[in-house]
Amino acid sequence: MVHGPYDQLNPGSPSMKYGICTKKYPKALIKDTVTGIDGYPLYRRRSTDDGGFTKQHTLRAVGEAYDTTLDNRWIVLYCPLLSKVFNAHIIVEFYNSVKSIKYICKYVNKSSDQAVFGLEKDGAQVDEVARYESGRYISANEAMWRIFSLPIHAQNLTVQHLSVHFENGQRVYFTETNLQQQLEEPHDTTLTAFFKLCTLIDFARTLLYCQLPAYYTFDGSTKCWKRRVHGAVVPDHIGIYQTDALARVYTVHPNNRECFFLRIMLHHVVGPMSFKHLRIVEGHVCATFHEACRRLGLLEDDAQWREALEKSATVWSPVQLCKLFAIMLSTCQLYQPLQLLQKFKENLAEDILLHERQLFQDQQLQFKVLEVTNNNLSIYGLPRPVRVEQPVVCRKILREMAYDREELRRHVETNEPLLLEKQRAAYNTVLEKIEQSSSGMVFLHAPGGTGKTFVTNLILAEVRESGKIPLAIASSGIAATSLPGGRTAHSALKLPLNLARTENPVCNVKKNSRTARLLQ
Missing domain, CATH: 3.40.50.300 (P-loop containing nucleotide triphosphate hydrolases)
Structure with a gap:
């Protein structure tokens, strides 16, 4: 299981290209196996000082023989047991990354190996066109599999994708001829059709949105949910059948806050009949889906974020603290951001530069949020600052205007x-x-x-x-x-x-x- 050696002594080797081995031999000698930056492992290769072995080898190249020394840098990865049992060169490697698995699957699923062969009679004139023919080599096991028409692909479980969107926020496809019709009566999505089903069928009001595909199938032509006609009979419900179909609700990024909370509500509210019905908690109509999730106790508290701000406030400047709070708003899904803002308002506002305090008062946090997320504070449920000056909130513009005009006037006059x-x-x-x-x-x-x-x-x-x-x-x-x-x-x-x-x-x-x- 030795690769080469290929170097300047044998530049004509198939593994050599532009004077370098394409298989990246010789490998580096390392004490322990580690994972490389590309996800592939770098295997342990012992040096002579660490218990490794060397062997003298005679390399024959370009009509001459050279003596060279081999060590673990040239050894191909192998399993001694497999090599001895099958009496063959067998490469064995250990993969632990998605990239490596994709590499393996590429070889498993690729087509049959290609072979080139020639046909000619003894003494016949050589025909360059007919001499070589491209064919396919099929091994014995693959040939039998194809002869008996055994399946090479199988799919188990039906997967139904379920959409998530706001009211009147579904995607609509239209042309010049049906534009007005699509505006007035847009097609139902899996979500809006679920609301209509819950208003008509009692059994549907006992299901979550993600449980629906097990009992109903979505008809793409009529855009409505229909009962399944096959499967296990559901007790106490005549004509209802249950299958092993799975639902996959489309993911929503947490930065899209309200839609993210809408998706959470769809996984916890049974039988909703409208978007408004999703926001009703204990008889109270919540203003937002975030408030509804908070009332249902589906959100964690802000204890860890409060502790992080308390520790940071002791050593960080207000500018750094504002940036940290802005990152928390955009990525950490704070439970009650307004309470955190009120608790650390003094820490966020102290030691602000004098010209910013005079011109923009409490807009420091707004600037940091804009710098990090390009969103206003109202997106995160916080009050927007009251601006008495020109409504300039772009920090790049503030930087270009943050000059002492009196000093500039003296410079011009001088x-x-x-x-x-x-x-x-x-x-x-x-x-x-x-x-x-x-x-x-x-x-x-x-x-x-x-x-x-x-x-x-x-x-x-x-x-x-x-x-x-x-x-x-x-x-x-x-x-x-x-x-x-x-x-x-x-x-x-x-x-x-x-x-x-x-x-x-x-x-x-x-x-x-x-x-x-x-x-x-």
Whole structure:
């Protein structure tokens, strides 16, 4: 069970390509078996210092013989018992990842091996076209399996997928001819048909949504549930049959909070007749599915999240604490987020920068939630902050406006008289275009050391002092450092990194993202 050895002594070996073994031999010598980064195990291969063995081997290649030393790096994985019993080379490996299992299944389920053979008569002229023929090799056991027409595939248990959606939130397919009809009377889904079935059949009101396919089958043409006609008879219910059919309710990501809680209610409420009926708990109509789940006790409490915030509040800054709370809101499914907010409100608000406290008051948490999830606080059941200033909630815009205008005004007053004639011409040209809101491109061309950066920084200060937002963008990081608030074009405009090799390059800026709002 030795692979090779293949190296520079035998470059013509089938396993060698571009001077490297395609089977990645020799392997590394390691003390214990570990799992590699790709999911495949790296097996223990003992060195001579760790009890491994070596053997002298004569390698014959290119018409010559060479003496070489073999060790465990060249040994192929094998089971001594199998190799001895079958007297054959048998590779044995242990797989423990999904990727490895898929690799095995690929070989199990692939088609038969292909063989090439030739047919010719003695002394006949060689026909290059007819000489070789492509055929299929079928082993004896596979041939018998096919001759007796034994099944090669079997499917047990019927699986019915069940949809989850809000009221009037189902997917509707329409054309130009049936648009109005689909708007007025859309087809029922498995969920809406379940509600209608519960209003008509008493037995259906004893079932959960996920139990329905065992007793009913969904007719795709009429979009309604029908009784099964085969199966085990259900006692005390005439004409009802039970099968082993399974239901698979479509998954909903926890970030889609209300739909996620709707799915939970469908697994715990028996025989609902409408979306409103799902929200009725002990005679009380809940405003949301989240409230209904909370009243039924289907949600855990916030003890572990409360403890995490308490520990973090002792060592973390308010900015870090706000970000942690925002992550909890978006990923941890808090039971009562409003109570956590009220408990740690002072910790979240202390030590905020003075200009943010003056301009935006209690919007620090809102900014962090927007930065992490791009959602408003109302999505998570928390009150949105009352804004007395301009309703700007984009943190990128806040950063571009967080300049001391008084300091900028002093900078302009000090440096504007120092402009030379041509510098002032460029300075006035840019400011006139900004004042007139006219688009255009101004290219400032001058030798190094003549004040291009000085003019650019003065323009930035003048625009920022007036309350507008200029974007200082440079082509390189070194050039960006010479501009106040400067950034590279790849960072500010989300340019693709392989710009020169892309046929149709597109900036990676989503329509409603914070970067898009800043550019607007």
